[in-house]
Amino acid sequence: MTTGVAIGLLGYGTVGSAVDRLLRDRATEIERVAGSPVEVRRALVRDVTRARSASPAAGVLTADFATVRDDPTISVVAEVMGGVEPTRGYLLELFAAGKSVVSANKQLLARHGEELFAAAERHGVQLRFEASVCAAIPVVKVLRESMIANDVSGVLGIVNGTTNFILTAMAAGQDYGAALARAQELGYAEADPTEDVNGADAAAKIAILASIAFHTRVTLDDVPFDGIERLEAIDSAIARELGYRIKLIASAERLAGGVTARVHPTLVPEGHPLAAVEGSFNAVMLRGSAIREITLAGPGAGGDETASAVIGDVMTVLGTSGTGFFTHDGYFRQVAIVPEAEVPSAFYLRLDVLDAPGVLAQIARVLADEQVSIESVIQRAAAGRAQLVVTTHPAPEGRFFAAVNGICTLGVVAGEPHVLRVLPR
Amino acid sequence: MTTGVAIGLLGYGTVGSAVDRLLRDRATEIERVAGSPVEVRRALVRDVTRARSASPAAGVLTADFATVRDDPTISVVAEVMGGVEPTRGYLLELFAAGKSVVSANKQLLARHGEELFAAAERHGVQLRFEASVCAAIPVVKVLRESMIANDVSGVLGIVNGTTNFILTAMAAGQDYGAALARAQELGYAEADPTEDVNGADAAAKIAILASIAFHTRVTLDDVPFDGIERLEAIDSAIARELGYRIKLIASAERLAGGVTARVHPTLVPEGHPLAAVEGSFNAVMLRGSAIREITLAGPGAGGDETASAVIGDVMTVLGTSGTGFFTHDGYFRQVAIVPEAEVPSAFYLRLDVLDAPGVLAQIARVLADEQVSIESVIQRAAAGRAQLVVTTHPAPEGRFFAAVNGICTLGVVAGEPHVLRVLPR
Numbered sequence A, B: 001m002t003t004g005v006a007i008g009l010l011g012y013g014t015v016g017s018a019v020d021r022l023l024r025d026r027a028t029e030i031e032r033v034a035g036s037p038v039e040v041r042r043a044l045v046r047d048v049t050r051a052r053s054a055s056p057a058a059g060v061l062t063a064d065f066a067t068v069r070d071d072p073t074i075s076v077v078a079e080v081m082g083g084v085e086p087t088r089g090y091l092l093e094l095f096a097a098g099k100s101v102v103s104a105n106k107q108l109l110a111r112h113g114e115e116l117f118a119a120a121e122r123h124g125v126q127l128r129f130e131a132s133v134c135a136a137i138p139v140v141k142v143l144r145e146s147m148i149a150n151d152v153s154g155v156l157g158i159v160n161g162t163t164n165f166i167l168t169a170m171a172a173g174q175d176y177g178a179a180l181a182r183a184q185e186l187g188y189a190e191a192d193p194t195e196d197v198n199g200a201d202a203a204a205k206i207a208i209l210a211s212i213a214f215h216t217r218v219t220l221d222d223v224p225f226d227g228i229e230r231l232e233a234i235d236s237a238i239a240r241e242l243g244y245r246i247k248l249i250a251s252a253e254r255l256a257g258g259v260t261a262r263v264h265p266t267l268v269p270e271g272h273p274l275a276a277v278e279g280s281f282n283a284v285m286l287r288g289s290a291i292r293e294i295t296l297a298g299p300g301a302g303g304d305e306t307a308s309a310v311i312g313d314v315m316t317v318l319g320t321s322g323t324g325f326f327t328h329d330g331y332f333r334q335v336a337i338v339p340e341a342e343v344p345s346a347f348y349l350r351l352d353v354l355d356a357p358g359v360l361a362q363i364a365r366v367l368a369d370e371q372v373s374i375e376s377v378i379q380r381a382a383a384g385r386a387q388l389v390v391t392t393h394p395a396p397e398g399r400f401f402a403a404v405n406g407i408c409t410l411g412v413v414a415g416e417p418h419v420l421r422v423l424p425r
Helices: A014-025 A027-034 A065-069 A087-096 A106-122 A139-146 A161-171 A176-185 A200-214 A233-241 A303-320 A359-369 A397-408 B014-025 B027-034 B065-069 B087-096 B106-122 B139-146 B161-171 B176-185 B200-214 B233-241 B303-320 B359-369 B397-408
Strands: A005-010 A038-044 A074-079 A100-103 A152-158 A244-255 A258-269 A281-288 A292-299 A344-354 A374-382 A385-392 A413-422 B005-010 B038-044 B074-079 B100-103 B152-158 B244-255 B258-269 B281-288 B292-299 B344-354 B374-382 B385-392 B413-422
Touching: A005 A014, A005 A065, A014 A027, A014 A038, A014 A303, A038 A065, A038 A303, A065 A087, A074 A087, A074 A303, A087 A100, A087 A106, A100 A106, A100 A303, A106 A200, A139 A152, A139 A200, A139 A281, A139 A292, A139 B139, A139 B303, A152 A200, A161 A176, A161 A233, A161 A244, A161 A281, A200 A244, A200 A258, A233 A244, A233 A344, A233 A413, A244 A413, A303 B139, A303 B303, A344 A359, A344 A397, A359 A374, A359 A385, A359 A397, A385 A413, A397 A413, B005 B014, B005 B065, B014 B027, B014 B038, B014 B303, B038 B065, B038 B303, B065 B087, B074 B087, B074 B303, B087 B100, B087 B106, B100 B106, B100 B303, B106 B200, B139 B152, B139 B200, B139 B281, B139 B292, B152 B200, B161 B176, B161 B233, B161 B244, B161 B281, B200 B244, B200 B258, B233 B244, B233 B344, B233 B413, B244 B413, B344 B359, B344 B397, B359 B374, B359 B385, B359 B397, B385 B413, B397 B413
Parallel strands: A005 A038, A005 A074, A074 A100, A258 A413, B005 B038, B005 B074, B074 B100, B258 B413
Antiparallel strands: A152 A244, A152 A281, A244 A258, A281 A292, A292 B292, A344 A385, A344 A413, A374 A385, B152 B244, B152 B281, B244 B258, B281 B292, B344 B385, B344 B413, B374 B385
16 A cells, blocks of 8 residues: 555546545645555546646546546546436446446436446445535445444435525525525526426435435435425415424435335424524434434535545545445345325425305315324415415325315315425424 | 454443444344444453343353453454553553454543554554544544545534533523433433533543544643533523523634644534534534535434444444555644643623722723723623623633733622633624
């Protein structure tokens, strides 16, 4: 370990150049603590001649993937180029060439994790992915390594900074459009924020976390999700009145019939560790049989933050290679995904109803017929109509939505029903 | 790696028996994920004949340390017996016998870390200690492994659950004595709570964390600490009025002239991640150049929680043995400890003063003479005397305490001055 370790990069953008810079900035510590210097030997880019703000050492940049794959001095490659293709193919070729890979690519892992992990194991190399979920918040390492003595019962998180920034602004009274515009202005939201605000980004992350937590493969297709686009300022205000904050919660739970992973805007009770997570920060709560619960919080995005996680993974690959520990595919179980309709949830239901005698009784009757138990009711009159907000105790989602459909056929509701999940106090 | 791994235990009390039980409960996962079964082969106890609630396999218990030390099948020993002697001597013998050690013993590490780490390195074995700080909250692993690409600027934490339980009760209006009694009743405080309430326990933990964070040896003797015994309910109430919570904060910071590690009851602004940590929970905030900040929170004590951390460390030892990574002594720097008097702090000062014209002006003059700048003043009259509360901007501690001494000689203050630190908003 005295000759130094060479690594390859796929991509030399914000994250890739930060990996290179941080490895140089921290060369002394890395060599002392890890036992060996580590340097970037090759970095794959589209165009080596393009002007760059960060300048790698001469000869590092290459536009030819084979130069990285076939360099015999490189044992670990960090994939920070993103995208599903050709990235997936590159990873398969790297594994076949005997190289371990560290990836920051959540969409790739959530879609093709099964194939990629199997290929890595077949070739006796590692695939690590801390940076793919919440950047530098070390949730993957903690779940896999620190919590190995735990039967994990649940993972609950705020794993998308864009939506948490918007929800924080909405909690302060802004409406959705203004909050999104502000997030874009500050760089917390992309010009096209779809993947963030519709919950797809969070869904990919919770698919990855659910897979690690339960040792079974949960893919993006297994994760129902909805986003925050239809949320109104009035829901934030009412949530607050009821003692809750609205957060986009990604959750994975072990239930009697299997596991569930999903993403929904959710009322989180004040005092819950996730209620206090503000702005673009992320937080993940891990529940285990031995540790009760651990919450990890911090910035869930950023170039240096992601690069920090990539380097931590590179070090872990180097530090565990050849020992056979923590290098196996941990997804050895086949656990059923519980059908959405059977997953129990508590709900918040806001309806615009006729302000007439008997309306509440009719609605309560429909809920009771579906065995959905009411926890609280708020009703406010406004010019012949009333705003009715019902919160329920946990019930199978299918029963609740059957009740909502039934309520909508009563002829007393105007507009769309507004539905949010509620975390238990 | 197919024949199984044998480990030894020093101690088979609450934590030791939980390690044994959890290894058996989680045998499938550990073998699948880690690549090998792991079992307890020997456990050192004082009396093998004593009746125990947990029953180890036949032949595991021994009262003879040499049986553990000389068992050639054991490569890792978990030290969960506590105490400084003979534990220290046992560890040195184990290292010399080529065995790695995982320890949950904060007092031992904070006092004799330098000797122990040097001995482990000399013999080419590892000493890991996750369980010594905040039980299952993986702060050591995250600092050492996940944050290796970071220049760490500070560690700030609530690392003692007993005091946080008491402070939470005091924030709700209880006085110190009643809160302590309640903590003892519920098992959150020992019959003799001295080490917890006087800050010594927290000081040992922050010494360990400061050492890892700054790659320099910080021992218990380097850590000034004070506890919560003299805290009064009125301070909790005034802190709340000012928008703060009082917490026992253990902090380690890198300053211009070196590093500082200390433990003080401190006003933490509401909205700060540590302000919301309630009851017996612990939380640690890690600040680094690449990751900005990460906060880890959870139960900081408990048998299963500690055992979970011990097992995580055992796995990490097994999973990194022979690679040379993360096995070196990370304390390769000699960084000065900044003298207490030069460490800048913001302060809260509560004084019982004469309710007479000019008193505040005199006090303000003394503070100004020491170049301590006032941030806020609250004065409340009560029967010829007044309660005066001053908060200051950060100033070198020596200057502030010189000012307090000066104020006490003015002849306008009754009783002792009440001093707390204040975290910046």
